[in-house]
Structures are given as structure tokens and as C-alpha cells.
Amino acid sequence: PVDGDKNHTKWVMYGAAGTYMLGSFDGKVFTPEAGKYCYTTGSIYAAQTFTNIPASDGRRIQIGWGRISHPGMPFNGMMMLPTELTLRTTKDGIRLVNVPVKEIESLCKPLRSWKSLSSDEANRHLKEFYNADCLRIKTTFKLSHATDAGFNLFGQRMIGYDMNSNTLNGRFYSPQDPTSMELSADIYIDRTSIEVFIDGGLYSYSMERRPDTNNKEGFHFWGNRIEVKDLQVFSVESIW
Template sequence: MVDTTDYNETLRPQFHFTARKNWLNDPNGLFYYQGIYHLFFQHNPFGLEWGNMTWGHAISPDLVHWQQLPNVLEPDELGTMFSGSAVVDWENTTEFQQGGHPPIVLIYTAAGNTSPASEGKSFTQCLAYSTDGGYTWQKYPGNPVLACVRPENRDPKVIWHAPSRRWIMTLYLDGNEFAFFSSPDLKTWSPLHTLFAPDSIECPDFFEISLEGSSNFSKWVWIAGNGRYYIGSFDGKHFQPETNLIVGDYGPNCYACQTYSDAPEGRRIQIAWMRGGKYPGMPFNQQMSFPCELRLVQTPLGLRLSRLPVREIETLYIQRHYYSEIPLQNNSFTLPNLNNGLIDFSCQIEPESHGRLKFKIHGQEVVFDLHSGTISYQGQTAPLLPLSGPLKVRILVDRTSLELFAQDGLVSFTSCYLPDSEFPEFMVSAQSGHIQIRDFTLWELGSAWTH
């Protein structure tokens, strides 16, 4: 069981994952196996700032309630442990299997020359594997499996491509350039091609996803570390983008987003590092975003990914507030005192509304300008897609983060903040025009650390 006594500090997120102590950054090696979601993460076991890169490890049955386990990858003579991914080797292509479990393999960057023991070494790609379902790990004696291609090539994302019966890796090279490789066994790799992504670096992700509502139409999605993505096609040898690079999140704190392999029901679940948050006086530093489910949907602008919180958040629901048909015209609507300030809120704004609508939550201001069709928050502005119905808004609020989702998740903002006060009011106001809110549902949440 999790000892929750250390998880109630003033600025500790209550339903976003944080390391029990010290620094955390990129999510790594996300996989699901036998009812458990595994989350690995870049971790400094010895301090609150970046350094000594090690893979931390946590598990959850539901993506909400996490238990941190002992670290799994520690620095060695090849370097410190930079980011990577994980796969379940169902067909034992690696021949690592030793019992009833298929091998589970971590593919990671050994960052040479980042520690005294690795002085003079290059950045290379390596393997570690588990034969007991993901709880104990050993590094492959034949590491590295991919030699240095560019001086700081890193962050391998690997998937199984069934039609070609090959493992496919996408890897950050340098600048705005990434590469693709293939392998029959995760141990020997052949180059395929390179990919250019403007204004994008690090931590690529790559996966196939079906169009929502269609089981026989799918596309491939490639995502960069900043969440920008291409939608395209892949034949086992070449990924061909069919869109421009699309912004995946407009917030200031979304980075190194990765998705789960082998998630049940074909779900595509994404977690990001909420880079740049501040937690003064806390024994931990940095947090993960709340897990979101990605869907491929058709829009007036073409195919897009939608991104919404996973349904498992409902395990934290404790009290519901509901209001309907709220007219706003140069006036405001204030909710009653909200117990612990943990919120999952949603509303629908009638399409005939016009003007500017402002949400003020924990001192944070989100403005919807229905005339210009934009959302503004923390100095960032996002466009709204053409609307044919009500504008749907959803906001998650934790002690030090606010995640906004609009238009069924086609627009999202991932952001951190420091609260003005412990439990300030939640106010909705019309700054101009006439706003009609069709319905307004707010759930107060319990803490994931007390269940």
C-alpha cells in the first residue's frame, strides 16, 4: 500500500502524478500489462534540480491512483539514463523470455559523457528487459544496440508494425530532424529515413489510430516533444505526412508527451511532463499532466486529434454541483465555497452567444472571445475551430495546475500556476455581449492519495 503521509504538502498535486521526492521530468516507457499501467519517468534521486538522470517507476490500476516503486535504470559506464519507451514483446522476438511472461523491453538513451563514469562516450540507444511482468529489470549485455548517429541523438520511441513484422523506432537526431529505423528483434537496427519537423525537438511519439466511429479507416500520427503532430501514412518503411504540423496543446507547460503501448480497448492514452511548474519549499519538483485519451476525428479543417481526460477521473468524484440556463450580460455568476479546490468542471455555451466570457479560478483567468473565435490563458492564445453547435468547455483544476479542453478536446491548454490563496472562489462573467450557458456541471474531487 502507498504511504500517503507525505503526499499532502501545500503545493502537492492531488490527482496529478509527482515523484515522492526530488526532480521529475519526461514520462518514459509507458506500457500496460495484466491490469497495470506502468509509468517510468526521468528522475534525479538525489536533488530537486535536473541531473543524475535515472528512470523512476510507478504503477497504477486506473491511471489515477499511483504507487511509486524502486528506480529501475541507474547511470552506468555508458552514461546517465535519458528518455525512451517500452514494448511488450508478445512474440519473443528478442528471445529474452524465461518463463510464462512475454519479455517487456525498455528502449532508452545512454547519454555518454554526462557522468564521470561515461566520460568520452557518445549518446547511444540501449535495452533493458523484464521477464516477470515489469517489476524487475536487467540491462541487455549487448548494449548499445544502436550506435551514435548524431552527437546527442536520443529519446527512442519504438512500436511493433505487424504488417512488416518489424519493430519501428523514431529517434531525435538534432536540430529539427528525426530518424526512423527498423528491426526484427530490437537488437539490430537498419535506417529507414529522416523526418523534418519545424520548431520541434526531442521525445517523438508514433502510433496508428483509427478514425472515431470507423473500424476500417486509420491513420498514423507522429508527435514531437512539444506536442505538435503530423497525420499521415506509413507502409513499414516510410512515414509520409499528409498534413502540416498541427499544434497539439497551446499551454505553456506541455512537453515530452508520450502514449501507452498495449492499452486495453485500443485506447490511445497520453501523458506529458508539465515542464516549468514552480513548487517553492516542496520536497518534490515537477508533475505529470493528467492522462488523456486521444481520438482521431474529422473536422471542418480536416483530420485532427482530440484530447480529453480519461474517464477514470470519475473515481475521484465526491460532490456534484449543477446549474442550467445561466444568462450572462455584463454580470457574473459565482459558485459557492468549494471545499478542497480540486475541480472537474464542464459547461456548454449556446451557439448564439456573443461577446467575451471569462472564467476566474484560483486566481487564474481564462477568456473566451466569441467574436474573434479565440481562447486566451497565461499569455497564450488558441483559435477555435468553426462551430456548428454549442461551445463545450472542460477544465481540470488541481492545487498547482489548470488543464483546459474546448470543443470536445480539439483545443487544449496544459498549464501550471501558483495559487493566490488556498480555496478562492470560482467566478464566471460576461465582459461584453450576451452569453447563454446551457448547462454547467462541476464535480469536487477527492485526493488520489487518500483512496
């Protein structure tokens, strides 16, 4: 369904690396109508969606393989967060949206919340979480006078937006309101992985958590006179 309208539906054919096309399907032939687009990048690969979800639920839920390994962990790769896929009408047309399933909310406990901060103020508030094991951080920040801005964790770039080239972590991305130059992010920081969902899931990406051991900055917003409009921090419990 597009925008939740069951009378307006599209089929989605998507590839292992996060590209997809929209179109129609007659049971034998998929006919592309729009795309290719990209909804996610990074460590995730070969995501699959669950079949036979009860009609009373109706969600399209995916889980992907994360090409992430880490010294000391007894595995090579991992499963990423389960996410719900929907179709939404945007300024660029119909696009695939990818957000963590609602059940993950039950693992998250609010810890702190602030509004209308400078980058320096936000960085000071986040000092108490430098040694946290697992966290969820939600934020909205406005580039204002910055040509580039972002958010790091001990030198590892979780978010980096370049307004000259309209790239987000090296990938072309245009915010829904290009005049406001605001970005929102929902960030899940696990022991070995980081998953980021931008602007309500219009774009997402994942990476191995590998901070610079020589970096002392901790959580660090950067960019010329940016405004951190909203900042929320949650602890995240184990699923086990």
C-alpha cells in the same frame, strides 16, 4: 482509427510541444499528408504514449510531463492527467482529440448542476467553492453579444476567447459551429495545476495554478450578456 473505424486509419507523428502531422507509415518512412496542427499547449511537454495496451482495450493513452513547480511542493515538474488520443472528423478535416481517460470519472463526485444562467447568476452559485482544494468544472457558455468572454479563478484566466481575432487564450481556435459561438470546457483544478479540455478535447491546455492573492472575485464568468448554458461542479478525490 478515424471516428472509430478500424478500416480507416491514419498514423500520427507528434512533437514534444503538442504539434502533430497525419500521414502514412510503411515501417521505415512516415509520409505526411496533413498538418502541422496543434492539439495541446501550455505546461505539458514531451508526452509519451503507452505501448502494448491489450487489444481488448485498444486505446492510445498518453501521459505528459507538466513543467509546473510550486512553492512548498517537493518536486520540480509533475505528470499531467493520462489522456486518450483519438482521431475525429471535424469541419476542418481529421483532427487529433485528447480527453482524460475514463477511469478518472471514478474520482469525481457530482456536487451541483445548473442550466441557463447569466454570468452573474453563475458567479453567485460558485461562491461556495472558493476555498475548494480540488475541483472539476464542466461548462458550456455562449458568447451571444460579447466580442470577448471567459472564466477566471481569482484573477487567473482559465478561459479567454476573443471573437475579433478568433483566439482562445492567445491561440487561434475556431468552434465547430462558428455561428453559435458556443464553447464547452472540462476543467480540472488541482492543488498546483489546471488542465482544460475544450469542445470534447479538440483543443486542450494546461497551466500552473497561481491565483492572484489580492483578487476577491473567486470563480468569475465575464463577457457582455453571455449565457452559461450548462454548469456542473464535481469534487475530485485523490488517486492515493
